[in-house]
Amino acid sequence: MEGFLADCPGRLTVELLADKWSVVVLAGLSRGPVRHGDLIDLIGGGISRKVLTQTLRRLQSHGLVTRRAHAEAPPRVEYALTPLGVTLVEPIHVLTTWARTHGEAVLDAAAE
Amino acid sequence: MEGFLADCPGRLTVELLADKWSVVVLAGLSRGPVRHGDLIDLIGGGISRKVLTQTLRRLQSHGLVTRRAHAEAPPRVEYALTPLGVTLVEPIHVLTTWARTHGEAVLDAAAE
DNA sequence: CAGGATCCTGTACGATACTG
DNA sequence: CAGTATCGTACAGGATCCTG
Numbered sequence: 001m002e003g004f005l006a007d008c009p010g011r012l013t014v015e016l017l018a019d020k021w022s023v024v025v026l027a028g029l030s031r032g033p034v035r036h037g038d039l040i041d042l043i044g045g046g047i048s049r050k051v052l053t054q055t056l057r058r059l060q061s062h063g064l065v066t067r068r069a070h071a072e073a074p075p076r077v078e079y080a081l082t083p084l085g086v087t088l089v090e091p092i093h094v095l096t097t098w099a100r101t102h103g104e105a106v107l108d109a110a111a112e
Numbered sequence: 113m114e115g116f117l118a119d120c121p122g123r124l125t126v127e128l129l130a131d132k133w134s135v136v137v138l139a140g141l142s143r144g145p146v147r148h149g150d151l152i153d154l155i156g157g158g159i160s161r162k163v164l165t166q167t168l169r170r171l172q173s174h175g176l177v178t179r180r181a182h183a184e185a186p187p188r189v190e191y192a193l194t195p196l197g198v199t200l201v202e203p204i205h206v207l208t209t210w211a212r213t214h215g216e217a218v219l220d221a222a223a224e
Numbered sequence: 225c226a227g228g229a230t231c232c233t234g235t236a237c238g239a240t241a242c243t244g
Numbered sequence: 245c246a247g248t249a250t251c252g253t254a255c256a257g258g259a260t261c262c263t264g
Contacts, residue, residue: 005136006156009215010208016218017207019256020130024117036226044118051257053227063221074225075264084217091203091210095129096122098203103121105196106128109175131236148246160238165247186245187244 016062021047021055026081027096029065030089033080064088128174133159133167138193139208141177142201145192176200 005011017023028034028042040052047055056079059065064085070076081089117123129135140146140154152164159167168191171177176197182188193201 005139005154006158009219010211011136013211013215013218014135014208015132018130018132018135020127021257023126023130024123027117042117046118046123048258049227050229050259054257061222062218064218069226073264075227077226084214084221087214088210091206094203094206096117096126098200099122099125102196102199103125106125106174106176107121109196110173133237161247162239162249163237166236181246185244187247189246 016058019055021051022059023092023095025052025055025059026064026085026088026092029079029081029085030092033068033078036077036079039079059085128170131167133163134171135204135207137164137167137171138176138197138200139204141191141193141197142204145180145190148189148191151191171197 017026024043024047025039028039034042036049036052040047040049043052056065056067060067063082066080066082068078068080070078129138136155136159137151140151146154148161148164152159152161155164168177168179172179175194178192178194180190180192182190
């Protein structure tokens with residue numbers, strides 16, 4: 001059973017999500033297409049527009065997110081999950097549900 | 113529905129796992145107590161002893177992992193999940209299963 | 225409204241060597 | 245075997261200003 005965590009694609013994919021915002025952004029897209037600005041409101045602040053764009057671009061380049069810019073004035077850009085991205089909704093939902101349920105306990109432990 | 117991702121304990125808890133190794137280390141502990149060195153083998157290399165210790169310490173300080181040092185020579189230290197940590201096994205299993213299943217597709221998309 | 229360009233800081237991570 | 249100490253680098257992420 002040695003090295004059962006070593007398989008490479010899986011690990012690299014976990015690393016893709018291993019930053020401060022990827023999971024949160026994907027959760028924000030899980031209910032349907034969202035505009036750039038609305039995504040910031042949805043997340044509830046704390047993320048800068050620059051970092052949001054960077055995060056979306058990386059997720060896009062990995063085939064999880066689509067970007068659609070409407071030729072209008074003012075500009076309107078909508079982000080959405082790809083079919084592949086949709087398959088991530090369930091795992092992320094499980095994770096965020098855990099976080100909401102046990103978040104208090106984790107923070108309490110850290111406070112000691 | 114604005115700000116449905118803003119609840120604080122949940123986000124901080126997600127951030128706890130938002131680094132390169134936390135998820136992998138927890139997965140390594142999910143089958144039972146493991147020694148420091150065995151954990152490195154289990155992970156399959158790539159993690160230094162320093163970083164492994166740092167990661168374990170942080171997880172320990174958040175109540176997810178226990179550390180038990182046996183007074184022997186040579187030293188033997190076993191890490192295990194706390195009851196709280198055990199509740200994380202399922203979410204992590206879901207995530208890693210997804211990563212193994214869709215990792216190829218994600219990397220293929222990134223390669224273009 | 226969306227987001228690019230800059231600048232700046234903290235820190236996660238890695239390599240190596242040393243200790244009990 | 246487990247862990248610490250030290251050093252160095254890379255990059256994430258925040259603040260601010262500017263553009264179509």
